[in-house]
Amino acid sequence: xxxxxLGKTFRLVGYTIQxxxxxxxxxxxxxxxxxxxxxxxxxxxxxSDIVFAENLSRHFYGIQRGDIVIAKSPxxxxxxxxxxxxxxxxxKILTNSPSDFFKSHSYVPTGHVWLEGDNLQNxxxxxxxxxIPYGLIRGRIFFKIWPLSDFGFLRESPNGHRFSDD
Amino acid sequence: xxxxxxLTAATRTGRRLAPPRQGFGQIGRxxxxxxxxxxxxxxxxxxxxxxxxWVRRYFKAFCxxxxxxxxxxxxxxxxxxxxxxxxxxxxxxxxxxxGSQSSDVVLLNHWKVRNFEVQRGDIVSLVSPxxxxxxxxxxxxxxxxxxxxxxGHKNRxxxxxxxxxxxEGDHHGHSFDxxxxxxxxxxxxxxxxxxxxxxxxxxxKLESVLPPERLLVQSAAE
Numbered sequence: 001x002x003x004x005x006l007g008k009t010f011r012l013v014g015y016t017i018q019x020x021x022x023x024x025x026x027x028x029x030x031x032x033x034x035x036x037x038x039x040x041x042x043x044x045x046x047x048s049d050i051v052f053a054e055n056l057s058r059h060f061y062g063i064q065r066g067d068i069v070i071a072k073s074p075x076x077x078x079x080x081x082x083x084x085x086x087x088x089x090x091x092k093i094l095t096n097s098p099s100d101f102f103k104s105h106s107y108v109p110t111g112h113v114w115l116e117g118d119n120l121q122n123x124x125x126x127x128x129x130x131x132i133p134y135g136l137i138r139g140r141i142f143f144k145i146w147p148l149s150d151f152g153f154l155r156e157s158p159n160g161h162r163f164s165d166d
Numbered sequence: 167x168x169x170x171x172x173l174t175a176a177t178r179t180g181r182r183l184a185p186p187r188q189g190f191g192q193i194g195r196x197x198x199x200x201x202x203x204x205x206x207x208x209x210x211x212x213x214x215x216x217x218x219x220w221v222r223r224y225f226k227a228f229c230x231x232x233x234x235x236x237x238x239x240x241x242x243x244x245x246x247x248x249x250x251x252x253x254x255x256x257x258x259x260x261x262x263x264x265g266s267q268s269s270d271v272v273l274l275n276h277w278k279v280r281n282f283e284v285q286r287g288d289i290v291s292l293v294s295p296x297x298x299x300x301x302x303x304x305x306x307x308x309x310x311x312x313x314x315x316x317x318g319h320k321n322r323x324x325x326x327x328x329x330x331x332x333x334e335g336d337h338h339g340h341s342f343d344x345x346x347x348x349x350x351x352x353x354x355x356x357x358x359x360x361x362x363x364x365x366x367x368x369x370x371k372l373e374s375v376l377p378p379e380r381l382l383v384q385s386a387a388e
Binding site for chain 2: 017018020021022024025028061071072073074075076077078109110111112132133134135136
């Protein structure tokens with residue numbers, strides 16, 4: 001009786017470990033489903049939308065300007081942020097607000113990216129904490145699955161004027 | 167009709183097949199019941215049936231092993247511990263004192279930093295902020311909130327922001343560390359190097375000790 005229970009427990013633990021490892025490999029190397037919260041990516045991604053993120057681009061260094069990425073927050077490594085890539089290393093970025101008269105530029109250093117939310121008025125992003133290292137990027141969001149009214153690939157940035165290709 | 171077919175089958179292979187017994191003749195050893203035409207005693211058919219079964223069984227076992235062993239191994243190496251060779255002279259004399267002749271091999275412990283908890287003096291490996299394909303190994307000098315007196319940075323004193331750490335190599339001047347690229351985000355933390363595993367004469371536990379000349383100007387939590 002005891003041996004039966006023990007055997008069943010071991011088998012359960014074994015299966016849990018096995019499926020946990022498969023889940024870890026899937027999330028780490030392929031992709032997964034993510035729920036976004038916060039208003040900083042409106043109107044592209046609303047609060048409590050469910051999106052599909054893939055991690056292959058990160059491993060093959062295929063992240064490009066205009067991609068929406070999930071990254072670890074630079075000031076809190078346990079939380080994630082979801083922003084759009086405005087500039088890659090070497091790009092010139094406008095860092096002034098539209099009300100300034102003089103335009104000020106800065107260059108994105110090597111190994112870093114410049115992130116901005118689509119909702120420029122309500123987004124804490126690289127304009128606040130500077131460019132973030134590429135190593136903090138976790139994955140790329142490319143597909144929205146909830147709400148169903150907005151099902152499909154994600155739109156382009158509404159702030160096209162922020163991109164400067166120099 | 168059946169008997170004649172049986173006889174022809176037997177004469178074709180050149181062996182005499184005993185008729186199958188029924189009923190209580192089966193008790194004990196009895197004869198093996200053979201069903202026609204898939205008799206395993208026929209040589210050609212035996213070879214083909216066995217090789218097909220062998221390939222399928224091997225394939226099934228391989229798939230089962232693959233899907234169990236590979237994710238478990240990958241998860242272990244990513245989340246628990248792995249081993250790495252140290253290259254470069256930036257951590258001399260703690261690591262690689264022999265220079266390029268003998269590289270140390272260290273044990274990297276991921277499990278200890280799963281909650282991003284590090285102490286001052288730990289030797290850690292992190293993703294390089296300047297090159298995401300490379301991992302660098304340095305010592306933690308200061309945690310968030312500390313004020314560091316820098317050696318070669320553009321500012322003389324730096325306060326480490328929230329969620330960041332200040333890392334330096336032990337071999338000052340030959341090290342690409344926070345004195346070059348500033349404080350690094352904790353999100354880049356990869357693992358904590360706990361032991362030197364190779365060469366065998368350098369087998370030791372790495373101590374978390376701050377070099378005395380790098381004592382902090384001001385610590386955050388006192």
